[in-house]
Amino acid sequence: xxxxxxxxxxxxxxxxxxxxxxxxxxxxxxxxxxxxxxxxxxxxxxxxxxxxxxxxxxxxxxxxxxxxxxxxxxxxxxxxxxxxxxxxxxxxxxxxxxxxxxxxxxxxxxxxxxxxxxxxxxxxxxxxxxxxxxxxxxxxxxxxxxxxxxxxxxxxxxxxxxxxxxxxxxxxxxxxxxxxxxxxxxxxxxxxxxxxxxxxxxxxxxxxxxxxxxxxxxxxxxxxxxxxxxxxxxxxxxxxxxxxxxxxxxxxxxxxxxxxxxxxxxxxxxxxxxxxxxxxxxxxxxxxxxxxxxxxxxxxxxxxxxxxxxxxxxxxxxxxxxxxxxxxxxxxxxxxxxxxxxxxxxxxxxxxxxxxxxxxxxxxxxxxxxxxxxxxxxxxxxxxxxxxxxxxxxxxxxxxxxxxxxxxxxxxxxxxxxxxxxxxxxxxxxxxxxxxxxxxxxxxxxxxxxxxxxxxxxxxxxxxxxxxxxxxxxxxxxxxxxxxxxxxxxxxxxxxxxxxxxxxxxxxxxxxxxxxxxxxxxxxxxxxxxxxxxxxxxxxxxxxxxxxxxxxxxxxxxxxxxxxxxxxxxx
Numbered sequence: 380x381x382x383x384x385x386x387x388x389x390x391x392x393x394x395x396x397x398x399x400x401x402x403x404x405x406x407x408x409x410x411x412x413x414x415x416x417x418x419x420x421x422x423x424x425x426x427x428x429x430x431x432x433x434x435x436x437x438x439x440x441x442x443x444x445x446x447x448x449x450x451x452x453x454x455x456x457x458x459x460x461x462x463x464x465x466x467x468x469x470x471x472x473x474x475x476x477x478x479x480x481x482x483x484x485x486x487x488x489x490x491x492x493x494x495x496x497x498x499x500x501x502x503x504x505x506x507x508x509x510x511x512x513x514x515x516x517x518x519x520x521x522x523x524x525x526x527x528x529x530x531x532x533x534x535x536x537x538x539x540x541x542x543x544x545x546x547x548x549x550x551x552x553x554x555x556x557x558x559x560x561x562x563x564x565x566x567x568x569x570x571x572x573x574x575x576x577x578x579x580x581x582x583x584x585x586x587x588x589x590x591x592x593x594x595x596x597x598x599x600x601x602x603x604x605x606x607x608x609x610x611x612x613x614x615x616x617x618x619x620x621x622x623x624x625x626x627x628x629x630x631x632x633x634x635x636x637x638x639x640x641x642x643x644x645x646x647x648x649x650x651x652x653x654x655x656x657x658x659x660x661x662x663x664x665x666x667x668x669x670x671x672x673x674x675x676x677x678x679x680x681x682x683x684x685x686x687x688x689x690x691x692x693x694x695x696x697x698x699x700x701x702x703x704x705x706x707x708x709x710x711x712x713x714x715x716x717x718x719x720x721x722x723x724x725x726x727x728x729x730x731x732x733x734x735x736x737x738x739x740x741x742x743x744x745x746x747x748x749x750x751x752x753x754x755x756x757x758x759x760x761x762x763x764x765x766x767x768x769x770x771x772x773x774x775x776x777x778x779x780x781x782x783x784x785x786x787x788x789x790x791x792x793x794x795x796x797x798x799x800x801x802x803x804x805x806x807x808x809x810x811x812x813x814x815x816x817x818x819x820x821x822x823x824x825x826x827x828x829x830x831x832x833x834x835x836x837x838x839x840x841x842x843x844x845x846x847x848x849x850x851x852x853x854x855x856x857x858x859x860x861x862x863x864x865x866x867x868x869x870x871x872x873x874x875x876x877x878x879x880x881x882x883x884x885x886x887x888x889x890x891x892x893x894x895x896x897x898x899x900x901x902x903x904x905x906x907x908x909x910x911x912x913x914x915x916x917x918x919x920x921x922x923x924x925x926x927x928x929x930x931x932x933x934x935x936x937x938x939x940x941x942x943x944x945x946x947x948x949x950x
Contacts, residue, residue, distance in 0.1 A: 381599050381630050383538055383734055384439075385410060386529055386555060387588060388547035389421035389428070391513075392565055395584045397431050403585035406592040407437055413596050418442065418532050420525045420545075420555050422512050424482045425450055425457065439536060445510060445517050445551055446528030447484025449535075459483050460531055461523045468507070468518075471499050486518040512551040526554030539699040541610070541629070541660060542734045544600060546591055547572065548584075560610065561600060563591055578603045604630065612654040614788060614824055615647075615836035625824055625836050629660060629737060632785030632828075633766040635801060637773045640861070641909045642791025643819060643838070644769050645670050648740070650839035651767065655702070655738060662702045662738035662767075663692075663726065665747060667715055669708045669855060681706035683855045689722055696729060696736060703736075708855035712746075712877075719747045727762035737765060744768040745775035746858060750804075752777040771860075773801040781805045787825045790838070792816075794823040798833060853879045853946040861910045863902075867893035879911070879946050883939055891931035898924050898934055916945055 385407075387393050393403065407417060417438045421428060422445040428435070435441055441450040449458040464486045472479055472486070477495050479488040488496060493509060493516045500507050500518070510517045510524060533540055545552075545559040548568040556562035556576065564576035565587030573579050578600075580587030594600055611626040627634065634651075636644050649671075655662055656676040664671055672679045678695050681687030686709045695703050705722075707715050719741075729735060739762065741747055748768070763780050770776055773787075781804055789797040795814045802809040810825050810833050817823065820840065823833040857877045865874040865885055872893060876882035886894065897903060901924050908917035919941045923934050 380414070381604075381734055382415070382542060382544045382561065382595055384416045384418060384533065384536070384543045385591065385595065386418040386420050386532075386543055386545040386559065388525075388549070388552050389419060389423060389432070391548040391567065392546055392552075392584060393419070393588055394432070399432060399434070400585050403588055404434060404437075406589040409596065410592045411437065415595070416440075416536060416538070418529065418543075420446075420529055420532075420547075420552075422485070422487070422515060422517055422525075422551060424480070424485075424487075440532035442525065442528035442532055444482045444485040445512075445519060446524045446526065446554070447482065447519055449528065449531055451535075457483075458531075460528060461520045464518070465503075465505055465507075467503055468499065468505055471503060472496070475499065484519060484523065488516045488518075490514050490516060492516060510551050512549050517551070524554040525551055526558045529555040530558065534699065537697060537699065537733055539659070539661065539733070539735055539737070541737060544591070544595065546580075546588060561603060561607065563587075563603075577607050577609070604628065610658060612651060612658070613839050614651070614786075615822065615838040618821065618835040618837060625834055627786055629655075629658075630765055633764065633768065633780075633783040634786045634788065635768045635770070635773060635776075635781070635784045636788045636790065637770055637797045637801065638790035638794065638822075639792060640771055641912060644790055645742070646820075646840060647788060647790060647822060647838040648742075648767060648769055649674070649841035652702075652740070653841050654839070659700045660702075660738060661696070661700060661736040662740050663696065663736040664702070664704045664740040665707065665719060665742060666704050667707045667712075667743040667746065667858070668861075669706050670742065671704045672706050674704055677702045677704050679704045679706055681709050683708045683853075685709045686718075689725060693725055693729065699733075699735065712856050712858050716747055716749065716752070720752075723762055730762055738767060739763065739765065740767040740769070741780075742769045743858065744770040744780065745772040748777040748780050750775050750777055753779070773797065774804040776804070778805060785826065785828050787827060788838070789823045789825070789833070790817075790821075795833070798823065798825050802827070857910070863906045863910075865889050865893055865897065868896040879942055883942055886935055886939065894931050894935060898931075903938060913945070916941055 393399055418440045419438045420442040423443055425443045428443060436452045438452055443450060447461050449460055461484050475495060477492050479486050497509060506521045507518050508521050533543060540558050541560045543559045544561040545556045546563040547556055548565050552572060562576045563578045564573045565580050565583055567583040580590045582590050611628045613624045613626050615625055617623040617625060636648055638644050680692045687705050692703050692705060695701050710718050763783055787798055787801055794817055799809045812832055820838055822836055822838045824836055825833045855878055863876040863882055866872050874885050876885050904917040904921040904924055907913050907920055920938055923937045
């Protein structure tokens with residue numbers, strides 16, 4: 380369920396001539412029964428609202444005085460969200476005999492007194508703003524409006540604005556409709572509000588609210604959001620047509636990013652994550668290799684030596700806009716799938732209550748969600764909705780996760796082969812087209828449920844280069860596939876180096892024949908380039924490998940010094 384909250388204006392939207400009719404009351408009661416929450420957002424004063432509408436207990440939060448005061452119906456508590464009206468302003472209005480009503484936060488009058496009010500604000504040098512609501516004129520501190528009031532309400536409820544649909548009719552409703560994921564205008568709304576709305580109801584006032592409620596209960600507004608593009612993010616530009624961005628709507632489905640090691644998967648994913656952060660979508664990223672630690676705009680849990688604390692990261696996710704990175708380098712490789720399986724039900728519980736985190740990002744998905752994985756109950760696959768899976772081997776990922784994928788991004792050499800591997804894994808028709816050669820920074824994108832051909836794009840890159848954390852490679856634990864193996868010319872050995880410290884230790888202890896076998900084959904520089912992804916180190920070591928006159932002892936010394944100078948020297 381994406382839309383957990385409906386926020387509605389009162390006059391001209393929920394109510395007609397100040398009254399809410401019985402069918403509309405019945406509709407919002409049905410909405411409450413669906414497990415959703417209701418927020419009322421109005422310019423009225425609370426005493427006036429209580430008198431005219433005694434059913435405030437239907438709402439989880441009520442914002443009155445145009446964003447100035449928050450009311451909690453369950454406890455009947457009030458919270459003023461701004462400074463009270465300045466005394467000298469109130470006195471000046473009285474002296475000028477301008478009629479007004481005084482609230483705890485707002486000073487309200489009506490046309491044609493707006494010019495006199497503005498002159499008074501200028502004369503006194505006050506930082507106040509004037510907001511119009513058809514014939515009403517409301518004065519509040521700068522920055523206080525229905526939008527700021529709605530944000531205060533959803534923050535208290537622990538719900539993101541990306542899970543809110545708002546409905547209104549007048550000028551002062553722009554502020555809270557604009558910050559909601561979905562903005563709805565009733566048919567009697569002002570033309571300017573209709574133009575900015577994602578959806579305009581066929582009915583007016585309460586009938587329009589009832590229409591919105593029915594759409595929400597029926598399919599969680601799927602028919603409406605399928606047409607929305609303002610919250611979409613870009614996967615990249617179509618090759619030979621830079622003006623066409625290939626975009627994906629949040630909550631539309633899961634994404635698979637696949638390709639060989641070192642092909643640029645994490646770079647492409649970083650470009651997506653930056654857009655999610657910019658739009659305040661929350662994500663939780665499972666990071667087995669420490670590639671995303673300290674990613675800008677996130678909190679990172681776990682280090683090369685410390686196991687991430689599940690309780691701490693779940694506490695962080697309570698903040699609606701805080702994205703997190705779960706660094707699994709401190710968890711032994713064999714234990715990482717188990718750690719993830721233990722964390723998954725907690726993520727599922729959070730998503731069922733708050734619809735957050737909006738995205739779950741799983742790097743090395745073939746390891747954390749192997750093909751042998753099966754959900755422990757029928758509800759667990761729901762937690763894998765809106766997931767970004769990153770893997771070298773799509774055919775090794777659990778089918779329960781792959782079945783939810785709508786968009787496949789294939790990077791590196793043989794991208795069509797990667798797409799076909801995915802199609803085979805979930806037993807769907809393969810995409811059409813021959814193998815293509817793509818350059819660094821490019822990808823093929825396949826919207827598999829649309830039966831479209833793959834699209835050749837230049838992938839969206841992150842605004843800043845992601846810094847790989849060198850010391851993670853020094854002391855962490857790489858996966859079995861990424862480790863270096865000293866085997867020797869006759870494959871008599873099978874000594875695994877799962878990080879650079881162990882590589883140096885094994886290099887000191889192996890026999891000369893084994894050392895020279897890998898040196899002459901260029902295995903060391905290849906590992907540094909493709910797995911450690913350190914081109915500079917790879918170039919240094921490649922020169923040692925190419926020196927036909929170097930001895931085992933001398934080449935060991937040079938390779939060891941190159942590693943220690945960059946990775947394992949004291950910090």
